[in-house]
Amino acid sequence: MEIKGLLFDKDGTLLEFHQMWLRVAQGVAADIKAMYVVNKTINTTEVQLLEAIGVFGEYVDNHGLLASNPVEDTALTWYEMLQPQCDLSEFTAVVKSRFNAQVEDNPELVQTLPGVKDKLIKLKQKGFKLGIATADTRDSTLYSLKLAGLTELFDYIGFSDGDIEPKPAPALLLGFCQQCNIQPEQVVMFGDTVSDMEFGANAGARKVGVLTGTATESELLPYADVVLASVADFELTFCRESGISNL
Numbered sequence: 001m002e003i004k005g006l007l008f009d010k011d012g013t014l015l016e017f018h019q020m021w022l023r024v025a026q027g028v029a030a031d032i033k034a035m036y037v038v039n040k041t042i043n044t045t046e047v048q049l050l051e052a053i054g055v056f057g058e059y060v061d062n063h064g065l066l067a068s069n070p071v072e073d074t075a076l077t078w079y080e081m082l083q084p085q086c087d088l089s090e091f092t093a094v095v096k097s098r099f100n101a102q103v104e105d106n107p108e109l110v111q112t113l114p115g116v117k118d119k120l121i122k123l124k125q126k127g128f129k130l131g132i133a134t135a136d137t138r139d140s141t142l143y144s145l146k147l148a149g150l151t152e153l154f155d156y157i158g159f160s161d162g163d164i165e166p167k168p169a170p171a172l173l174l175g176f177c178q179q180c181n182i183q184p185e186q187v188v189m190f191g192d193t194v195s196d197m198e199f200g201a202n203a204g205a206r207k208v209g210v211l212t213g214t215a216t217e218s219e220l221l222p223y224a225d226v227v228l229a230s231v232a233d234f235e236l237t238f239c240r241e242s243g244i245s246n247l
């Protein structure tokens with residue numbers, strides 16, 4: 001079936017992931033520890049908070065909550081560790097606001113990956129519908145895409161933000177299809193994590209893994225139709241040769 005839509009994960013796929021989210025997560029963990037670790041009975045450290053979301057020193061695990069899950073999952077994990085004197089929804093709102101604040105306080109960390117913007121412009125000119133499916137929050141997503149000058153290129157910007165089922169559930173890909181009046185089989189999903197590949201598979205789309213984020217080629221290969229070094233390397237001829245497109 002003819003490919004009509006290209007759907008992209010954001011961090012690690014279009015935007016530089018590692019420096020930005022490592023620094024943001026470290027900042028949020030410090031904020032949360034300062035706010036909630038106020039007694040000696042629960043003496044959780046920043047290192048423990050970070051390791052619980054898949055951040056080990058400078059290494060970010062591609063299966064961890066930071067790389068693959070929405071902030072609500074980070075909040076739930078930290079809530080269970082810290083046992084704060086408030087309900088989960090209140091704590092989640094605080095964690096979310098700290099993540100958004102850390103992103104907005106560090107605009108220099110928002111970097112488009114090399115060659116990606118030019119590639120998106122060319123794909124748009126060829127008539128493809130372009131979309132985003134991210135686990136990031138609404139505010140942080142809109143802020144970073146605007147800062148990167150990418151917003152206008154997209155026909156659909158999908159984020160979960162607690163009100164739509166996050167990846168790897170197929171809801172965001174189906175939302176893209178509905179918005180653009182195309183079928184899931186006409187979509188190629190690009191992402192840097194196994195969760196992104198499972199997301200594409202769950203919706204019935206083709207999957208292209210990229211190595212600009214947290215996962216290695218050997219981690220992505222069992223789940224992807226094709227693994228590329230970067231979105232910037234995506235060529236339709238390559239897709240045809242790989243059997244994921246008949247264009």
Ligand SMILES: [Mg+2]
Pocket residue numbers: 009010011012013017067191192193213
């Ligand atoms: Mg990603």
